[in-house]
Amino acid sequence: MTSGNTGRKRPTISDVARRAGVSKGAVSRALNTGTGTSASTRERIRQAAVELGWNPSYAARALNGKSLGTIGLIVRRSPEILDFDAFFPSFLSGIESVLSGEEHATVIRFVPDERTEAATYERLFNDQFVDGFLVTDLRTDDGRPGMLRRLGAPAVVVGAPENSSDFPTVTNDSREAIRGVVRRFAEAGHHRVAHVQGDPHMLHAIQRRRHWEQAVREFGLEPGPVEEHGGYTIAGGARATERVLASDERPTAIFYGSDLMAIGGYSVLREAGLTVPEDMAVAGFDDIPLASFVTPPLTTVRNRHRALGSVGARILLDMLKGQEPPPSTVLVGELRMRESSGRPDHTP
Amino acid sequence: MTSGNTGRKRPTISDVARRAGVSKGAVSRALNTGTGTSASTRERIRQAAVELGWNPSYAARALNGKSLGTIGLIVRRSPEILDFDAFFPSFLSGIESVLSGEEHATVIRFVPDERTEAATYERLFNDQFVDGFLVTDLRTDDGRPGMLRRLGAPAVVVGAPENSSDFPTVTNDSREAIRGVVRRFAEAGHHRVAHVQGDPHMLHAIQRRRHWEQAVREFGLEPGPVEEHGGYTIAGGARATERVLASDERPTAIFYGSDLMAIGGYSVLREAGLTVPEDMAVAGFDDIPLASFVTPPLTTVRNRHRALGSVGARILLDMLKGQEPPPSTVLVGELRMRESSGRPDHTP
DNA sequence: CTGAAAGCGCTAACAT
DNA sequence: ATGTTAGCGCTTTCAG
Numbered sequence: 186m187t188s189g190n191t192g193r194k195r196p197t198i199s200d201v202a203r204r205a206g207v208s209k210g211a212v213s214r215a216l217n218t219g220t221g222t223s224a225s226t227r228e229r230i231r232q233a234a235v236e237l238g239w240n241p242s243y244a245a246r247a248l249n250g251k252s253l254g255t256i257g258l259i260v261r262r263s264p265e266i267l268d269f270d271a272f273f274p275s276f277l278s279g280i281e282s283v284l285s286g287e288e289h290a291t292v293i294r295f296v297p298d299e300r301t302e303a304a305t306y307e308r309l310f311n312d313q314f315v316d317g318f319l320v321t322d323l324r325t326d327d328g329r330p331g332m333l334r335r336l337g338a339p340a341v342v343v344g345a346p347e348n349s350s351d352f353p354t355v356t357n358d359s360r361e362a363i364r365g366v367v368r369r370f371a372e373a374g375h376h377r378v379a380h381v382q383g384d385p386h387m388l389h390a391i392q393r394r395r396h397w398e399q400a401v402r403e404f405g406l407e408p409g410p411v412e413e414h415g416g417y418t419i420a421g422g423a424r425a426t427e428r429v430l431a432s433d434e435r436p437t438a439i440f441y442g443s444d445l446m447a448i449g450g451y452s453v454l455r456e457a458g459l460t461v462p463e464d465m466a467v468a469g470f471d472d473i474p475l476a477s478f479v480t481p482p483l484t485t486v487r488n489r490h491r492a493l494g495s496v497g498a499r500i501l502l503d504m505l506k507g508q509e510p511p512p513s514t515v516l517v518g519e520l521r522m523r524e525s526s527g528r529p530d531h532t533p
Numbered sequence: 534m535t536s537g538n539t540g541r542k543r544p545t546i547s548d549v550a551r552r553a554g555v556s557k558g559a560v561s562r563a564l565n566t567g568t569g570t571s572a573s574t575r576e577r578i579r580q581a582a583v584e585l586g587w588n589p590s591y592a593a594r595a596l597n598g599k600s601l602g603t604i605g606l607i608v609r610r611s612p613e614i615l616d617f618d619a620f621f622p623s624f625l626s627g628i629e630s631v632l633s634g635e636e637h638a639t640v641i642r643f644v645p646d647e648r649t650e651a652a653t654y655e656r657l658f659n660d661q662f663v664d665g666f667l668v669t670d671l672r673t674d675d676g677r678p679g680m681l682r683r684l685g686a687p688a689v690v691v692g693a694p695e696n697s698s699d700f701p702t703v704t705n706d707s708r709e710a711i712r713g714v715v716r717r718f719a720e721a722g723h724h725r726v727a728h729v730q731g732d733p734h735m736l737h738a739i740q741r742r743r744h745w746e747q748a749v750r751e752f753g754l755e756p757g758p759v760e761e762h763g764g765y766t767i768a769g770g771a772r773a774t775e776r777v778l779a780s781d782e783r784p785t786a787i788f789y790g791s792d793l794m795a796i797g798g799y800s801v802l803r804e805a806g807l808t809v810p811e812d813m814a815v816a817g818f819d820d821i822p823l824a825s826f827v828t829p830p831l832t833t834v835r836n837r838h839r840a841l842g843s844v845g846a847r848i849l850l851d852m853l854k855g856q857e858p859p860p861s862t863v864l865v866g867e868l869r870m871r872e873s874s875g876r877p878d879h880t881p
Numbered sequence: 882c883t884g885a886a887a888g889c890g891c892t893a894a895c896a897t
Numbered sequence: 898a899t900g901t902t903a904g905c906g907c908t909t910t911c912a913g
Contacts, residue, residue: 195659195660240659243662244592244593244594244595245592247592248593263630264625264629264633266626268839273622274615274621274622275615278612280612281642281643285645290657291641292603292640293625293638293641294632296633308588309638311543312543314591448823452825455828474616474767475767475823478796490616
């Protein structure tokens with residue numbers, strides 16, 4: 186800080202000690218461990234601290250190897266995804282709903298590339314700026330679990346398949362729900378189902394695609410074209426849909442890897458003069474609040490963004506308290522059947 | 534941290550000093566001010582630091598009154614708004630797009646009430662955990678500007694009317710655009726225009742309402758019912774719309790304080806058998822990505838969420854570097870004319 | 882230009 | 898049960 190502080194100086198532990206007529210050490214013990222002081226002095230110290238409005242200095246504590254009570258969220262994506270992606274805002278929301286009850290804060294950092302990403306994890310943790318990490322967007326050949334293990338950093342991996350690392354994992358299992366989507370397509374008489382995938386380097390995108398593929402096989406359908414460059418955004422979904430429509434193997438149903446992409450698809454389908462679900466059945470993934478408000482309401486798979494955040498944060502916090510974390514927590518994303526996927530009796 | 538760290542101990546300034554054959558003080562000077570050492574020793578020191586992979590300790594720096602390079606964002610709303618509100622994700626996105634280029638991180642904290650809010654600001658700043666604040670959601674009789682002034686904390690107020698505090702302000706000016714919305718309603722032959730307001734304690738909500746009211750007067754229209762409890766959410770907009778429809782002074786046009794509320798309104802209007810814009814003309818506020826994808830595409834006023842974040846962060850960072858900030862920055866939100874507001878010639 | 886030394890606020894031995 | 902003391906890693910005087 187360069188500018189002059191107006192406020193009076195904040196009280197230090199010495200001030201409290203003086204006021205309570207004890208030593209600094211006594212204050213530290215009384216207020217931290219709660220032991221090593223008689224009940225009466227402890228009370229006197231507590232009083233003095235309250236009267237002075239004393240709070241421990243994070244910095245001084247950190248210098249002594251104490252934690253600051255923060256968890257880190259390092260995101261290697263463009264900051265713009267906060268604007269377009271359905272996951273992060275909800276996820277953050279889940280984290281905050283847990284942290285706001287505790288004395289914790291979230292430190293967020295968006296990084297542009299893998300090098301910066303690694304350096305940021307290391308720096309933040311080595312300096313005890315954060316106590317642990319919530320790791321998202323696990324990629325194929327992701328170096329982060331190994332690095333965090335080496336650092337000895339507590340971490341919880343969120344939104345990736347089970348056992349994708351040896352850190353505790355919180356997974357959103359959508360196999361059954363995706364199967365339900367495809368089953369509905371089959372029941373409605375569709376034969377060819379396309380898939381618009383998000384980022385093909387992300388483990389969750391790969392898993393969604395695999396579930397789709399398995400279900401398509403199971404119901405004896407034809408896997409339609411897979412468009413891989415949707416990027417989970419509205420615009421990406423629109424472009425991918427154009428490619429699907431231009432394909433030689435034009436499907437009559439599309440399973441999108443995100444609701445946003447499906448909604449982008451809606452506008453392209455409409456422009457092409459196709460009605461949903463009559464001419465093209467559609468299903469998304471995420472169940473964003475908006476899915477039920479578009480026309481027609483979108484069939485989708487609930488992705489429990491918020492729970493991913495809150496459960497992940499809860500587990501991380503418990504780990505920091507020394508508790509043994511559950512190695513794997515699975516949340517189940519149910520199917521939200523709505524009009525966009527058509528009705529069982531209808532034949533396209 | 535309880536668990537044992539695997540990684541080798543990180544190097545300290547003493548290690549660097551030893552390696553470079555100088556004193557700790559020399560290292561500090563060389564690497565910070567850049568003065569007080571000859572060019573050659575400075576280079577030698579820099580070398581040693583690089584070889585050792587040394588990084589300064591945030592904690593030790595903070596203990597010496599240095600800044601950590603973080604800016605604080607304290608939000609007194611339910612963490613759920615991240616999930617439902619269009620503003621925060623974009624806003625955060627704007628902040629991060631600036632910070633990710635600098636050596637800064639964002640510290641976010643959601644607080645439940647005013648007391649915690651004040652305590653959090655104070656604590657975070659007094660302990661130099663953050664260098665300054667971005668203040669959003671300014672309310673009527675908001676105590677924060679006064680408190681921050683007393684603390685001597687650098688801050689930028691974002692999204693509030695100009696001169697609503699003596700801190701630098703970044704404002705989104707929508708007067709003209711809202712006027713354009715109402716003018717369109719007038720040209721389409723409407724006589725009564727309702728307004729669905731967000732939180733009536735928020736300065737920005739009050740301002741939107743005022744602009745709407747002034748424009749309605751200017752064009753000789755009748756102000757329809759004002760519903761005050763939309764809360765900016767889809768569900769809130771739906772409920773508010775039900776009340777508007779139940780009103781004795783049923784309007785033929787509604788100006789919503791947010792797109793999300795307007796979209797919530799869409800579903801209620803549809804259920805009531807009303808078509809947009811024929812039976813009810815609609816306009817929103819925000820221009821969220823989705824606005825152009827709903828049916829019919831939503832006329833709205835662009836609220837520059839991201840720019841509010843990036844410009845606010847930029848100004849705050851410059852202040853921290855000692856620069857004099859512009860007392861007021863105004864972004865202009867343009868009108869996005871789409872189908873939901875009807876056509877000029879049409880008479881309802 | 883450079884080294885030595887004090888001290889930021891706190892914790893954690895170690896005495897008493 | 899309590900006080901004393903030595904640092905944590907760094908910045909910043911103050912001497913030389």
